Every structure is written in C-alpha cells, then in structure tokens.
Amino acid sequence: MKRILILCLGILTLALFPFIIQACASNQEELTQLKEQNKLLKELAGPLPASLDNFFPPKAQGPVWLLEMFALESYFSGTMTDVQQGDSASKISTNFKAFKTQYQKMSDMVPEWKNLFPMKPVDDLGAVLDSGDMAKIGPAFGAVGEVCSNCHVRNLVKAHQKYHWPSFDTVSIANPLGGTALGWKDYMLQMSLAFGGIGNDLKQGQLGNARKSYQAFSALFKGLPQGCNACHATPRTYFVDASVQALVDEMGKALDAPVTEAKKVEELSGAIGNESCMKCHLVHFPAPDTKARWEKFADLFK
Ligand code: HEC
Ligand code: HEC
Ligand code: HEC
Structure with missing residues (x-):
C-alpha cells in the first residue's frame, strides 16, 4: 500500500514537473518586467538626478x-x-x-x-x-x-x-492682523480660516462673529498682493485685482446690511473662491506640489 502511494506521488510529481518549471520561468519573467516598470515609474515621478x-x-x-x-x-x-x-x-x-x-x-x-x-x-x-x-x-x-x-x-x-520656480517657503508677508510677518503657507491658512469662518458663523446665526471673520479675511486678502511682489518683478494683479477686491468689498456690504443678505454672502464667497483662490492655485500649485511630493516620498525614490 505504502509503495503504491509513493509510486503515485512520484508519477504525479513527474507529471507536474514541466508545469512547475514553466511557472518558475514566468514568475522570473514577471519579476524582471516589474523591476523595469518600477525603475521607469521612479524616473517619471521621482526627482531629477542630483548631478x-x-x-x-x-x-x-x-x-x-x-x-x-x-x-x-x-x-x-x-x-x-x-x-x-x-x-x-x-x-x-x-x-x-x-x-x-x-x-x-x-x-x-x-x-x-x-x-x-x-x-x-x-x-x-x-x-x-x-x-x-x-x-x-x-x-x-x-x-x-x-x-x-x-x-x-x-x-x-x-x-x-x-x-x-522660486520656493513659496522663502516668501513672507506682513501680517495685517498684527504680530510678526507670516510665511506663505501660514498666511494662506489664516486667510482660509477667516474666509471659511464667515459662512460658518452665519450658519450658526452668529452675525457678530461673521463680521469679525470678514474683517480679518478682508485685511488678509488686501495684504496678499505684497506677497506676489516677492516673485513677480513686474507687478501682477490677476487673481487679486480690482475686480476681485470689488467682490470682497461687496461681501462686506452684504454682511453689514440692516438685514444680512446671507444668500448674497454665499454667492460672493463662491465667486471669490473661484476667481481668486482656485484660479491662482491652478497656476501656482503644481511647482510646490511636485517638490513636496519628492520630499514626502523620498524613501520610495531611493
Ligand atoms: C498666488 C496665488 C494664490 C492665491 C490668490 C491664493 N492662494 Fe492659497 N496657495 C497658493 C499657493 C502657491 C499655495 C501652496 C504653497 C506651498 O505649498 O508652498 C497655497 C496654499 C493654500 C492652502 C494650503 C496651505 C497648506 O498648509 O498647505 C490653503 C488652505 C489656501 N491656499 C487657501 C487659499 C484661499 C482660501 C484663497 C482665496 C481666498 C487663496 N488660497 C488664494 C497660492 C494662492
Ligand atoms: C537627457 C535629457 C535631454 C535630452 C536627450 C534632450 N534634452 Fe533638451 N532639455 C532637457 C531639460 C531637462 C530641459 C529643461 C532645462 C530648463 O528648463 O532649464 C531641456 C530644455 C530644452 C530646450 C528649452 C525648452 C524650454 O522651453 O525650456 C530646448 C530648445 C531643448 N531642450 C532642445 C533639445 C533638443 C533639440 C534635443 C535633441 C537633439 C534635446 N533637447 C535633448 C533635457 C534633455
Ligand atoms: C513663489 C513665487 C511666486 C509668488 C509668491 C507668486 N507667483 Fe505668480 N507666478 C510665479 C511663476 C514662477 C510664474 C510663471 C511665469 C512667470 O514667472 O511669470 C507665475 C505666473 C503667474 C501668472 C501668469 C503668468 C504671468 O506672469 O502673468 C500670474 C497672473 C501670476 N503668477 C499672478 C500672481 C499673483 C497675483 C500673485 C500673488 C497673489 C503671485 N502670482 C504670486 C511665481 C510666483
């Protein structure tokens, strides 16, 4: 009985032998292919050669x-x-x-x-x-x-x-709310908090706070063009030009109206977000984002 079992196992192994060899070979091939793909992906997504x-x-x-x-x-x-x-x-x-x-x-x-x-x-x-x-x-x-x-x-x-592309990390902007000058990202965060605060406060019926948030936002937004000059030798106003400043001023008026025009504030907020924040991000984000990715995933690109 035992002998028959061993014989059967032997025959089975022999029969499977070609398949095992084939499987090993195709694994090897797949591995080589994956290694090549990995090298190419690193080259496409990773940083430039140091030299x-x-x-x-x-x-x-x-x-x-x-x-x-x-x-x-x-x-x-x-x-x-x-x-x-x-x-x-x-x-x-x-x-x-x-x-x-x-x-x-x-x-x-x-x-x-x-x-x-x-x-x-x-x-x-x-x-x-x-x-x-x-x-x-x-x-x-x-x-x-x-x-x-x-x-x-x-x-x-x-x-x-x-x-x-100059780095945004080297730019600092005077803080119109007082205190020391802010780096670009901190300035953005402050401005973004104040901007978001307006809608948030209105939703909660806190009109006084909404007006305070607006004051902070408006001051920060008006101070932003100074930051542009750090990189643009010829002044650039697109994204923060008079037409967007007018939207910001209009928002202040809607908030100050005897009966606050919440709907209008919301619409203006959308327009500012679209015309200024979003469009400026479309132009200026890719360069710092690429550099941030190279830093964040440096281990992958070794
Ligand atoms: C120059 C045009 C420009 C304008 C106008 C602008 N931003 Fe930005 N913003 C940037 C850039 C560039 C960065 C990314 C900087 C970096 O990663 O180094 C950024 C980053 C941010 C961030 C992320 C900060 C972080 O910690 O990563 C927020 C939030 C933000 N902006 C909000 C806003 C809001 C809200 C507005 C409009 C009210 C606005 N931005 C207008 C250029 C702009
Ligand atoms: C091994 C990489 C490599 C090869 C091969 C190469 N280039 Fe370039 N080339 C670059 C890089 C990187 C830049 C960007 C340099 C910069 O922006 O400072 C560039 C920029 C340029 C520019 C300026 C374009 C612009 O708008 O910034 C021209 C023109 C150019 N290359 C021509 C050629 C020609 C013609 C050939 C082929 C005969 C060639 N290059 C082959 C890497 C290469
Ligand atoms: C960290 C550097 C930096 C800062 C800060 C910066 N930009 Fe730019 N911006 C660039 C670079 C680089 C380009 C690519 C073309 C160029 O150099 O003009 C560009 C392109 C632009 C363009 C399109 C091309 C052109 O020159 O008209 C506009 C408009 C613009 N920026 C406006 C602004 C505004 C408005 C601000 C401030 C809210 C700002 N930028 C802040 C670096 C910066």
Whole structure:
C-alpha cells in the first residue's frame, strides 16, 4: 500500500514537473518586467538626478544646462533648415558636425542620463545626410527628434519646477492682523480660516462673529498682493485685482446690511473662491506640489 502511494506521488510529481518549471520561468519573467516598470515609474515621478544641480544656480553661475540645450537646438534646427533650403553639402555638414559635438558633450554632463543620449540615431542621420538620400532624411531627423522628446517628456517640466520656480517657503508677508510677518503657507491658512469662518458663523446665526471673520479675511486678502511682489518683478494683479477686491468689498456690504443678505454672502464667497483662490492655485500649485511630493516620498525614490 505504502509503495503504491509513493509510486503515485512520484508519477504525479513527474507529471507536474514541466508545469512547475514553466511557472518558475514566468514568475522570473514577471519579476524582471516589474523591476523595469518600477525603475521607469521612479524616473517619471521621482526627482531629477542630483548631478544636474551642477548646471544650475546656486552651484553654477547661471542655467548652464538650459544654455547648452539652446546651443544643441540651434545646430539641430540649423541643419534642418539648411537641408530644407537646399544649401551646399559643406554648409549642412558644418552645422551637423557642430550638432554632433554638442550632443556628445551633453551626453557626458549628467552621468545618470548617459543612456538617454544614444549615438545611433545621430550617426544614422550623419550617414543619410552624407548619402543625400532625400527619402530617408525626414525619418532620420525624426529619430533624433524622438531622442529629444523621450527625455523632455520625462524631465523638462521637472526642471522648470525645480530650477525656475522660486520656493513659496522663502516668501513672507506682513501680517495685517498684527504680530510678526507670516510665511506663505501660514498666511494662506489664516486667510482660509477667516474666509471659511464667515459662512460658518452665519450658519450658526452668529452675525457678530461673521463680521469679525470678514474683517480679518478682508485685511488678509488686501495684504496678499505684497506677497506676489516677492516673485513677480513686474507687478501682477490677476487673481487679486480690482475686480476681485470689488467682490470682497461687496461681501462686506452684504454682511453689514440692516438685514444680512446671507444668500448674497454665499454667492460672493463662491465667486471669490473661484476667481481668486482656485484660479491662482491652478497656476501656482503644481511647482510646490511636485517638490513636496519628492520630499514626502523620498524613501520610495531611493
Ligand atoms: C498666488 C496665488 C494664490 C492665491 C490668490 C491664493 N492662494 Fe492659497 N496657495 C497658493 C499657493 C502657491 C499655495 C501652496 C504653497 C506651498 O505649498 O508652498 C497655497 C496654499 C493654500 C492652502 C494650503 C496651505 C497648506 O498648509 O498647505 C490653503 C488652505 C489656501 N491656499 C487657501 C487659499 C484661499 C482660501 C484663497 C482665496 C481666498 C487663496 N488660497 C488664494 C497660492 C494662492
Ligand atoms: C537627457 C535629457 C535631454 C535630452 C536627450 C534632450 N534634452 Fe533638451 N532639455 C532637457 C531639460 C531637462 C530641459 C529643461 C532645462 C530648463 O528648463 O532649464 C531641456 C530644455 C530644452 C530646450 C528649452 C525648452 C524650454 O522651453 O525650456 C530646448 C530648445 C531643448 N531642450 C532642445 C533639445 C533638443 C533639440 C534635443 C535633441 C537633439 C534635446 N533637447 C535633448 C533635457 C534633455
Ligand atoms: C513663489 C513665487 C511666486 C509668488 C509668491 C507668486 N507667483 Fe505668480 N507666478 C510665479 C511663476 C514662477 C510664474 C510663471 C511665469 C512667470 O514667472 O511669470 C507665475 C505666473 C503667474 C501668472 C501668469 C503668468 C504671468 O506672469 O502673468 C500670474 C497672473 C501670476 N503668477 C499672478 C500672481 C499673483 C497675483 C500673485 C500673488 C497673489 C503671485 N502670482 C504670486 C511665481 C510666483
């Protein structure tokens, strides 16, 4: 009996053997695939390589990387216009050689990005330009353009946000309610509390408190444009301009009316929230939000 059992088990194992091997192999394949996906996701969502810092202030005098990109672009589009205009082979080749030299130079600047500057599409373009085979020229330019956009789609906006957006953490605004100046976020929180307080107090029938909340909100809102000047050398008033200030003033009048116009206050609150807070957030949130995400999830991006 025992022998038969062992025999049966043996046969079963043998029969299953190919499936086990197959399952292991496909697990291995899936693991490799997941690892690759994970690497790509980190690249898409994570911070830029640290060595890029060497080519932007404060480490560099100016935005060196960007200036080098402009040079790369000028030789690249120069080559393209020369071809389009039917210029002499020597003109085309001068521009192309300068492009290739600049491309090689840039491929060594950020070691983490070495593989994002493949040589093959550039060498292929050189060969096609030498051959003068017009039918192949378009696709050969296209392949190099694909190299540019493959990196840009991953990194260009990140570079804008990291190196060209000043941090809101460096901005402080005089507190119109007294006390020391407030950092940007604290100012926002104070203003938001006062703003929300108005509706909350009205709902609870606390008219006196609603008016107090309004006074605080109005003062904070009027003080906000000073904060804009920390980044905008040419004054910007959109989001806090006279038309929005007028909504804020109207809200004060509706609250002060002999019979408080609660419905109107609510409508005006919606209009201010929409025209000022929301629209300004749509423009100004992405950059600080990206930086906050890189900090918050730093462990994931290691
Ligand atoms: C410059 C245009 C601008 C305007 C106008 C503006 N905000 Fe903001 N607000 C910001 C930015 C930028 C941040 C995020 C700052 C950061 O994360 O560093 C922010 C953050 C906030 C926060 C979150 C604070 C935190 O701790 O994360 C609140 C709440 C807020 N705003 C409320 C308001 C309200 C309410 C209004 C309108 C009455 C308003 N904001 C108008 C730019 C603006
Ligand atoms: C390995 C990454 C990478 C590759 C490859 C690359 N770029 Fe860039 N490029 C960038 C980054 C990052 C920026 C943003 C720099 C900044 O904002 O300061 C940029 C910015 C630019 C800009 C300025 C655009 C703007 O509005 O800010 C131009 C023009 C440009 N690149 C041209 C090219 C061309 C042409 C190619 C291909 C021949 C190319 N780049 C390949 C990373 C790359
Ligand atoms: C921490 C820096 C910072 C602060 C503070 C800031 N902005 Fe901006 N804002 C920017 C940057 C960067 C851009 C992108 C284009 C640019 O630089 O003009 C921008 C874009 C804008 C734009 C659209 C493009 C333009 O220049 O017209 C408007 C309008 C604007 N901001 C208004 C405001 C207002 C109003 C405030 C204050 C309530 C404010 N900003 C506060 C950094 C800031």
